[in-house]
Amino acid sequence: xxxxxxxxxxxxxxxSEGDPPLVAEVAVDVSLPHLDRPFDYLVTPQQAEEVAVxxxxxxxxxxxxxxxxxxxxxxxxEAGKLRPLERVISGEVVLAxxxxxxxxxxxxxxxxxxxxxxxxxxxxxxxxxxKASRAAPAAPASAGEAGVLPRFAEGxxxxxxxxxxxxxxxxxxxxxxxxxxxxxAGGLVDAAAxxxxxxxxxxxxxxxxxxxxxxxxxCAASFGAGSFVTLTAELGPxxxxxxFLAAARGQARLVxxxxxxxxxxxxxxxxxxxxxxxxxxxAEPRAPYPHVREVASxxxxxxxxxxxxxxxxxxxxVQALVEKGWVVPIGLPPAEMRRRGPVVxxxxxxxxxxxxDPDARVARLPHDVFATxxxxxxxxxxxxxxxxxxxxxxxxxxxxREPARCPRCRTPLRGERGASGLALVCRLCGPLPGPWRCxxxxxxxxxxxxxxxxxxxxxxxxxxPQTRVVQxxxxxxxxxxxxxxxxxxxxxxxxxxxxxxxxAAVLLDATLLLERPELxxxxxxxxxxxxxxxRVRPASEGGAVLIVGETHARAVQALVRLDAAGFAxxxxxxxxxxxxxxxxxxxxxxxxxxxxxxxxxxxxxVEGVETFGPLExxxxxxxxxxxxxxxxxxxxxxxxxxxxxxxxARKLPGSVRVRVDPQVID
DNA sequence: ATTCGGACGGCC
DNA sequence: GCCGTCCGAATT
Numbered sequence: 001x002x003x004x005x006x007x008x009x010x011x012x013x014x015x016s017e018g019d020p021p022l023v024a025e026v027a028v029d030v031s032l033p034h035l036d037r038p039f040d041y042l043v044t045p046q047q048a049e050e051v052a053v054x055x056x057x058x059x060x061x062x063x064x065x066x067x068x069x070x071x072x073x074x075x076x077x078e079a080g081k082l083r084p085l086e087r088v089i090s091g092e093v094v095l096a097x098x099x100x101x102x103x104x105x106x107x108x109x110x111x112x113x114x115x116x117x118x119x120x121x122x123x124x125x126x127x128x129x130x131k132a133s134r135a136a137p138a139a140p141a142s143a144g145e146a147g148v149l150p151r152f153a154e155g156x157x158x159x160x161x162x163x164x165x166x167x168x169x170x171x172x173x174x175x176x177x178x179x180x181x182x183x184x185a186g187g188l189v190d191a192a193a194x195x196x197x198x199x200x201x202x203x204x205x206x207x208x209x210x211x212x213x214x215x216x217x218x219c220a221a222s223f224g225a226g227s228f229v230t231l232t233a234e235l236g237p238x239x240x241x242x243x244f245l246a247a248a249r250g251q252a253r254l255v256x257x258x259x260x261x262x263x264x265x266x267x268x269x270x271x272x273x274x275x276x277x278x279x280x281x282x283a284e285p286r287a288p289y290p291h292v293r294e295v296a297s298x299x300x301x302x303x304x305x306x307x308x309x310x311x312x313x314x315x316x317x318v319q320a321l322v323e324k325g326w327v328v329p330i331g332l333p334p335a336e337m338r339r340r341g342p343v344v345x346x347x348x349x350x351x352x353x354x355x356x357d358p359d360a361r362v363a364r365l366p367h368d369v370f371a372t373x374x375x376x377x378x379x380x381x382x383x384x385x386x387x388x389x390x391x392x393x394x395x396x397x398x399x400x401r402e403p404a405r406c407p408r409c410r411t412p413l414r415g416e417r418g419a420s421g422l423a424l425v426c427r428l429c430g431p432l433p434g435p436w437r438c439x440x441x442x443x444x445x446x447x448x449x450x451x452x453x454x455x456x457x458x459x460x461x462x463x464x465p466q467t468r469v470v471q472x473x474x475x476x477x478x479x480x481x482x483x484x485x486x487x488x489x490x491x492x493x494x495x496x497x498x499x500x501x502x503x504a505a506v507l508l509d510a511t512l513l514l515e516r517p518e519l520x521x522x523x524x525x526x527x528x529x530x531x532x533x534x535r536v537r538p539a540s541e542g543g544a545v546l547i548v549g550e551t552h553a554r555a556v557q558a559l560v561r562l563d564a565a566g567f568a569x570x571x572x573x574x575x576x577x578x579x580x581x582x583x584x585x586x587x588x589x590x591x592x593x594x595x596x597x598x599x600x601x602x603x604x605x606v607e608g609v610e611t612f613g614p615l616e617x618x619x620x621x622x623x624x625x626x627x628x629x630x631x632x633x634x635x636x637x638x639x640x641x642x643x644x645x646x647x648x649a650r651k652l653p654g655s656v657r658v659r660v661d662p663q664v665i666d
Numbered sequence: 667a668t669t670c671g672g673a674c675g676g677c678c
Numbered sequence: 679g680c681c682g683t684c685c686g687a688a689t690t
Contacts, residue, residue, distance in 0.1 A: 026678080032679060039678040062677045063681040079678045648679085651674080 020075045022048050024085060026068040027100070028061050029115050031287075034645040036113040039068075040077040042084040051085070054093035054100070056125060058086040069095040069118065092130055094122050094248055098303050099265050105298050108634075110660045111587070111641040112288025120284060121263035126241040136251035140196050140223035148174070148186035154330045155187075162194035162271055162306050169300060169307040171322055172330040173564055176312040176533035177341040177543065178501030184310050184534075185211075185218040188273050191308050192254055193222065200270025200305070201253040205262050205292055207279035209234060210479075214497075215256050215275075223254065231257030231264055259284060262295045272296045273308035278315045278520075278527045283663040291663065293317060312534050312564060313527035316520075316575050319568035320582040329565065337562045342505075342536040342543035344560045346551045349511055365456075365548070369506050370463060372546040376504025377467060377485040379542060383498075383505040384489045385532045386456050387512045396515045399443030403515055404436060409612055410578040411665075412517040430615040456508065457489050472496050492528035501537040503544075510549025510556055518664055519580060522555040523571055529559050581661040585633035587626040587640050588665060590617065591656030595647065596624045599656070602643035607632045625665075 022043040028035075041059055043051050051057070051070060059068050060083055067089070095103075095118070103117040149155035154170065161168030175181035192202040204219075206212050212232060219228050229243035229252040246252040248265040255264040259282060262272065274282065274296050282292035293309065300307035309318050309327060321327045332340070347368035376382035396403050404413045406426035413424045413432065424432040424446075437444050461469050468486040472478035472494045481488055483500040490496065492513075513525035529547060537543030549556055558567035576583040589599040593614060600611045603626045614622040628636045640658050647656065 023678090028678090030677090030679065032677095035677070035679085041678060059678085062679075064679085077678075082678055649675090651679095 022051075023074050023077045023082065024051060024057065024070045025072040025074065026057060026059055026085075027071050027095075027114055027118065028059060028068040029066050029118070030061065031113045031115040032648045033113055033641060034649040036107070036115070036645075038071050040079045040082055042082045043073070044084050047085055047088050050088045050091040052091050052093050053097065054095045055091050056089040056094060058089055059083070060086050069100070069122070071095075071100055089125065090127075090130060092245070092248075094125070094244070094265070096248070096265055096267065098267075098269075098299075099263055102263065102295070102299050102302055105302065106290050106295055107288060108641075109294065109298065109637070110288035110290055111637040111644070111658050112290075116287050117290065120260055120286065120290070123240050123244050123260075124237055126238045129238050129242045130245065136249075137229060137246060138224060138227045140193075140227040140254050142193075142197075144193075144222070146190035146193060148180055148183045149190040149330065151181060152330045152332055154328055155190075158306075158308075158328070158330055159190060159194045162191055163198050165198040165200055165270060167300065167304045167306050169321075169327045170309070170330045171314065171318050171327045172308060172310040173314060173332075173337075174310065174312060174534075175332065175337055175340045176530040176562060176564075177538045178498065178535055179538060181340045181538070182312070182534045184275055184312075185215045187310060188215060188275060188308070189218050189222045191271055191273055191306070192219070195271040195306065196223075196253060198270055200268050201266035202255070202271040202273070203261060203264045203266060203269060204254075204256045204273045204275075205282070205296065206256070206258060206275045207281035208258065210497075211275060212256060212258060219254065219256060228252060228254035228256060231255055231261040233258070233260065259292055262292045262299065269299070269303045269305040271306040271308065272300050273310060276311045276313075276527075277309055277318060278311060278313050278523060280663055287657070289659050289662065291661075297321070311527070312530035313523065314564045314568035315523060316568060316572040317582045319565075319572040322565075322568075323572070331565060334561055334563045334566065338539075340538055341562045342533055342545045343539045344533065344545040344547065344562065346556055346560060347546055347548045348551050349509075349549050365459065365508075368546055369508075369548060372504050372506055372544060373460070373464065373487065375542075376502070376544065377464070377487070378503070379485075380483050380500060380503035380537075381470075381481045381486040381488050381498055383495060383502045383532055383535060384456070384460065384487060385492055385495065385505065385507045385528070386489055387492060387509045396446070397438040397441065397443050398445035399438060400441040402438065402440045403517065403521065404438070404446060406432070407436075407439065410580075411519060412521065426615075429612050460487050460489070470496065492531070495532060495535055498535055501541075501543065502535050503537060503542065505532045505536045505545045507532060507545065507547040507549075510547050510553070514550065514553055514555060520663070522553070523567075526555040526558055526564065526567055529555075530562075530564060533559070533562070579627060583630065585628050585630050585636050586661050587636055588623060588659045588662055589626065589640065589656060590621055590623045592620055592654035593622045595652065595654040595656050596622050598647065599640055599643050599658070600624050600626065602646075603628075603636055603639045606635045606639050609636055 024041050024043050025038040053070050055070050057068050103121050107114045107117045158168050158170045174184045188204050195202040229246050247255050277293040284290050347366040373382050408429050411426050470486050470488045472490040474494045477494045478496040481496045481498050507529050533545050589596050603609045609628040612625040614624045
């Protein structure tokens with residue numbers, strides 16, 4: 001890597017008269033696919049004083065001034081007539097070679113452009129912050145004994161690997177329980193401490209501000225406040241850039257943060273850890289829609305760093321890595337998991353009664369719910385997880401309750417109200433051509449979804465008139481509850497942190513979550529239930545969880561057994577059967593019909609590719625889904641990128657959106 | 667003969 | 679994307 005302070009470290013050594021002129025290879029900030037390559041510029045002798053590989057420059061490109069990053073310095077160029085750099089914005093190295101390489105890999109993986117990825121990876125410059133010389137954060141203090149990971153099989157071996165500076169990779173399933181066995185943040189701190197002890201840097205990525213606050217507190221306790229930096233958009237431009245610079249300058253060796261922190265510019269990365277990779281906050285909403293789990297995996301391989309994918313739930317993607325042997329599971333046998341976790345029981349849904357009489361609200365809550373609440377309230381707060389209302393588009397079989405799926409591609413169907421009642425539409429193949437028939441049980445009757453659960457609070461308040469009722473949802477989140485008895489109603493993801501753990505939890509309307517018309521509905525439901533369990537005290541302290549729903553649903557059974565790994569195994573098997581990611585490569589293309597047709601055609605020669613659609617999305621936008629075996633993935637993505645390049649080079653009209661293995665198709 | 671504009675090629 | 683250039687058509 002080029003040292004920012006020594007511009008003399010250049011190809012050919014010290015410049016002298018008669019040397020060929022210095023040339024900078026520049027990643028220009030243009031996101032047109034056909035211009036997604038470096039461009040060469042002359043570096044004037046004056047500019048050579050300040051320029052460095054990885055610094056920001058300003059260049060004239062197609063007549064217009066644009067920002068760029070220096071990818072390399074050299075003394076020769078393939079290109080013909082070169083323009084000089086307009087100016088070196090600053091010699092500060094903000095795009096070191098490993099991150100430039102990573103960004104290129106991410107762009108290629110997702111069929112996007114380097115410029116788009118760099119916009120995600122490098123925060124905007126804040127000149128005043130850059131000029132102000134900053135005190136280096138204190139070196140992380142010794143964290144003492146590792147406390148959490150050694151409680152799990154393979155935990156010690158993983159830590160030993162990190163401490164030895166080796167690129168060990170693992171998937172860690174903490175026990176979904178309140179206390180040390182479920183202390184994901186503690187486990188990440190263990191791994192970071194081992195890495196730092198080996199003299200290497202660590203990056204820890206979490207999905208949201210709540211998780212970051214918790215991790216920050218743990219890091220401050222273990223390493224000392226000010227011995228690490230956080231990277232999150234919420235910091236604002238100045239602080240974000242200050243923290244980014246601390247990492248880039250080698251002052252901060254431990255970085256915590258949300259999504260974009262996966263690109264934190266620490267040198268000699270020894271560990272990259274991701275918590276809760278199933279959380280959709282870790283999927284970037286901007287092109288090319290990279291997922292933190294994939295970026296972290298690419299980065300760990302590219303920089304010979306360790307990787308830790310931690311979560312109470314296990315995604316099919318992580319399961320695929322486990323089965324490939326690419327990551328080692330750190331965990332416990334299911335029986336031991338249950339011994340350390342809360343007791344989980346199922347109460348059958350009383351839905352059939354509800355179907356007959358939608359106003360019979362009392363019938364919605366089984367007797368067991370009240371019993372669980374009563375028992376829990378004797379020793380502390382009880383969490384009641386209430387799914388948000390409004391998943392109105394899901395459709396299931398009346399007979400067996402399985403979500404209705406497309407007979408062609410097995411995608412969950414959605415119901416749309418049409419002239420002749422409920423019309424079934426597949427998001428990949430379009431409206432169902434014939435009448436629907438359940439492949440599981442042969443039933444032809446469909447059941448429409450239920451509406452929400454707005455009266456739960458009132459209802460429970462009436463049943464427990466003396467008890468405090470706390471309500472928390474994403475619009476009005478409550479951060480914390482104390483040890484006093486309370487009924488805490490929360491939507492998934494907005495559960496208040498209990499200071500002493502919940503005495504019990506009740507998970508309502510499990511069926512509602514499972515019937516969501518999404519491919520990952522069951523995986524996502526289990527993830528949310530496990531997150532609730534993780535706030536409940538262990539069985540040994542009386543902790544109990546009651547889930548109300550379909551007793552036989554696979555995700556419900558997995559929860560009862562606290563067996564996220566087993567569930568992921570089945571889930572991945574299902575994805576294989578249905579040829580869905582991560583068992584297949586999916587490229588979803590949306591845009592005007594003629595434009596989208598070009599992508600289908602371009603993917604034709606790729607081995608084993610099938611085409612679904614086009615599906616009308618309205619407003620002259622259609623969707624085509626291209627699917628191929630994972631072995632054809634790079635070729636399929638490359639074909640899509642080539643078609644996008646062809647279109648932009650020819651200036652064909654219409655904007656097209658390309659997504660690779662999208663988390664959700666919508 | 668001169669000016670204007672729209673399409674197209676190239677962008678270092 | 680944006681600019682520059684090259685060509686034909688409209689304008690003097």
